[in-house]
Amino acid sequence: MDKMTTISQPDDATVAGMGEPARSRTARRVRGLSDRTIAWLFVAPTIALLLAINIFPLVWMIRLSFTSLNLSMSYLPLRFVGLDNFTDILGDEDVWLRLQTTAQFVIWSVTFQVIIGFGLALLINRQFRGHSFWTTIILLPMMLSPAVVGNFWTLLLQPQIGPFNYLISLFTGVPPSAFSMTGQVSLAPWTIVLVDTWMWAPYVMLICLAGLRSIPDYIYEAAEVDRASAWRQFWSITLPMTVPFLMLAVLFRAIENFKMFDMVNLLTSGGPGSTTELVSITLKRAAFEKWRTGYSSALAIILFVTVFGAANIYVKALNKVKQR
Amino acid sequence: MTTTVATSTAHSIVEASPRSKAIASGLVILYAVITILPLLWIVATAFKSQSDAIAYPPKVIFEPTLEGYVNLFTVRTRQTPDFIAKLPPPETWYDKLVRQRDMVIAGPSKVVPRFVNSLIIGFGSTFLAVFLGTLAAYAFSRFRIPLADDLLFFILSTRMMPPVAVAIPIYLMYRQLNLTDTRLGMILLYTAVNVSLAVWLLKGFIDEIPREYEEAALVDGYTRLQALRKVVLPQAVTGIAATAIFCLIFSWNEYAFAVLLTSGEAQTMPPFIPFIIGEGGQDWPAVAAATTLFVVPIVLFTVLLRKHLLRGITFGAVRK
Numbered sequence: 001m002d003k004m005t006t007i008s009q010p011d012d013a014t015v016a017g018m019g020e021p022a023r024s025r026t027a028r029r030v031r032g033l034s035d036r037t038i039a040w041l042f043v044a045p046t047i048a049l050l051l052a053i054n055i056f057p058l059v060w061m062i063r064l065s066f067t068s069l070n071l072s073m074s075y076l077p078l079r080f081v082g083l084d085n086f087t088d089i090l091g092d093e094d095v096w097l098r099l100q101t102t103a104q105f106v107i108w109s110v111t112f113q114v115i116i117g118f119g120l121a122l123l124i125n126r127q128f129r130g131h132s133f134w135t136t137i138i139l140l141p142m143m144l145s146p147a148v149v150g151n152f153w154t155l156l157l158q159p160q161i162g163p164f165n166y167l168i169s170l171f172t173g174v175p176p177s178a179f180s181m182t183g184q185v186s187l188a189p190w191t192i193v194l195v196d197t198w199m200w201a202p203y204v205m206l207i208c209l210a211g212l213r214s215i216p217d218y219i220y221e222a223a224e225v226d227r228a229s230a231w232r233q234f235w236s237i238t239l240p241m242t243v244p245f246l247m248l249a250v251l252f253r254a255i256e257n258f259k260m261f262d263m264v265n266l267l268t269s270g271g272p273g274s275t276t277e278l279v280s281i282t283l284k285r286a287a288f289e290k291w292r293t294g295y296s297s298a299l300a301i302i303l304f305v306t307v308f309g310a311a312n313i314y315v316k317a318l319n320k321v322k323q324r
Numbered sequence: 325m326t327t328t329v330a331t332s333t334a335h336s337i338v339e340a341s342p343r344s345k346a347i348a349s350g351l352v353i354l355y356a357v358i359t360i361l362p363l364l365w366i367v368a369t370a371f372k373s374q375s376d377a378i379a380y381p382p383k384v385i386f387e388p389t390l391e392g393y394v395n396l397f398t399v400r401t402r403q404t405p406d407f408i409a410k411l412p413p414p415e416t417w418y419d420k421l422v423r424q425r426d427m428v429i430a431g432p433s434k435v436v437p438r439f440v441n442s443l444i445i446g447f448g449s450t451f452l453a454v455f456l457g458t459l460a461a462y463a464f465s466r467f468r469i470p471l472a473d474d475l476l477f478f479i480l481s482t483r484m485m486p487p488v489a490v491a492i493p494i495y496l497m498y499r500q501l502n503l504t505d506t507r508l509g510m511i512l513l514y515t516a517v518n519v520s521l522a523v524w525l526l527k528g529f530i531d532e533i534p535r536e537y538e539e540a541a542l543v544d545g546y547t548r549l550q551a552l553r554k555v556v557l558p559q560a561v562t563g564i565a566a567t568a569i570f571c572l573i574f575s576w577n578e579y580a581f582a583v584l585l586t587s588g589e590a591q592t593m594p595p596f597i598p599f600i601i602g603e604g605g606q607d608w609p610a611v612a613a614a615t616t617l618f619v620v621p622i623v624l625f626t627v628l629l630r631k632h633l634l635r636g637i638t639f640g641a642v643r644k
Binding site (some may be wrong): 033036039040042045046049050053054056057064126127129131140141144145148152153155158160162163166176198202203207210248258259261266280283284287288293296299300301304307308310311314 | 346359382492630
């Protein structure tokens with residue numbers, strides 16, 4: 001009630017008096033909570049939730065990574081094995097092969113996404129009629145659930161009945177049942193790159209578009225006055241000024257694809273054999289099919305550290321872009 | 325003289341030449357059409373009969389049927405034609421449709437409960453994440469918090485973790501707490517994942533609201549909380565709505581946690597859709613129908629979010 005009267009009073013004095021701010025500052029301290037208290041009250045719930053759902057389990061997992069816990073034999077007493085899990089993983093050729101598969105997937109998918117995304121951004125930046133509508137259409141794939149995408153692409157890529165093989169055979173004459181995009185060792189790694197690029201090239205496009213639009217017109221005007229060729233303008237203005245944005249897109253895609261699980265799990269589930277078994281799928285199999293909790297905790301920590309390092313670089317890049 | 329030259333050349337850059345515009349628009353439209361084809365194919369497959377869906381060569385023109393949708397929502401059993409002939413005449417159009425295939429409806433499928441789970445978990449976690457995120461973002465934006473940058477980085481880094489790796493300890497923890505396969509467990513988990521995005525995005529939005537408004541309100545005798553409620557929040561409404569939609573899309577689309585931590589009670593749509601099975605494998609028209617229904621809200625949200633999309637996907641780093 002007291003506050004209400006203060007507010008409803010026509011406070012002409014506020015504008016006039018020099019002493020007013022000082023009065024209100026003391027009044028604030030008396031009436032409400034102090035800013036310090038509010039700051040902590042507001043931040044604490046978020047930090048508490050993250051501690052409970054992220055950090056506590058993480059610490060628990062670090063402990064488990066030194067044990068031989070296997071959930072399918074959880075009646076066995078918990079046995080500490082030191083660094084055995086870590087040495088097992090780092091000495092395991094299969095794990096290194098899975099990491100290689102993952103690295104190849106990351107490199108190729110990000111490369112294609114950058115080429116297509118940057119190319120599309122350059123074209124859309126011409127601002128032709130209706131570019132906004134078509135941009136929205138192009139953006140749709142990246143908003144979809146990766147799992148649902150992986151699932152429906154299996155239909156599109158069916159050797160006999162799928163429209164993809166049919167279209168390829170129309171253009172090349174290769175019979176549609178002669179190849180299987182998801183079932184063939186030579187094609188499957190490219191299939192996951194293809195679907196990932198379909199989904200995420202728009203992401204790179206959107207960020208590049210922001211980069212292109214951040215370049216002030218006067219720079220091009222100056223270049224034009226200096227009679228710089230279009231080619232020259234691209235290499236010395238457009239590209240260098242878009243690079244920070246491009247880096248941002250690349251880092252984010254690289255981190256996301258390094259963690260890739262959902263889309264590939266449904267598209268190929270790591271097969272045929274283990275040609276598309278990304279490291280997240282290996283981790284899922286170790287943890288939730290073989291129930292080797294100790295071992296998979298150690299593998300998870302190795303992945304954590306890798307992603308954390310990449311995230312560090314990512315945040316630094318974010319700040320650089322922000323400063324512009 | 326010089327000015328005219330400058331403006332005319334500037335014009336030629338800002339406004340691309342008609343020919344280059346035409347080429348650009350042609351290429352972009354071509355890409356857009358190719359990229360949208362897979363989605364259109366799924367929407368079309370939802371209206372195909374079982375045999376049309378797996379026909380060779382793939383059918384572009386077909387007789388549309390609602391079988392896929394009926395199959396999605398029902399469980400059916402195959403019966404002999406004699407048995408069906410003895411039944412009382414079908415009461416509804418879908419009864420009739422199913423009987424044409426020598427089947428009778430045995431009951432509803434699990435799709436509705438799964439859809440409801442997606443809605444409850446999606447909206448529950450979005451509400452919590454946006455609520456907590458708004459408070460934290462306001463504090464980070466307006467107050468001097470010790471180690472603010474480190475805290476913000478910590479908050480962001482929790483989202484960088486591979487979901488499968490996070491799921492291992494969560495699985496163990498939820499087993500102890502009886503939260504496995506519960507909506508509450510999933511809401512808490514998605515809130516934790518979404519809150520990092522919410523804090524980062526909302527901090528950006530609140531940073532953009534001039535402090536002067538609040539200062540004026542404080543001088544007029546509002547408390548901090550009143551100023552937040554009556555001055556800042558109304559200004560941040562668009563930002564809060566955009567953030568909420570991003571959180572909702574994440575929870576709606578999430579698969580890894582859902583498939584590893586739920587099996588029935590709390591299962592959402594993404595792990596359910598691939599396992600819609602008919603006689604002999606995936607029931608593609610029904611899967612396509614589920615996918616269509618699942619994707620429609622996302623398409624609407626994408627259109628709504630168009631202006632804020634860039635911000636959302638870069639954690640507020642790029643704003644234009």
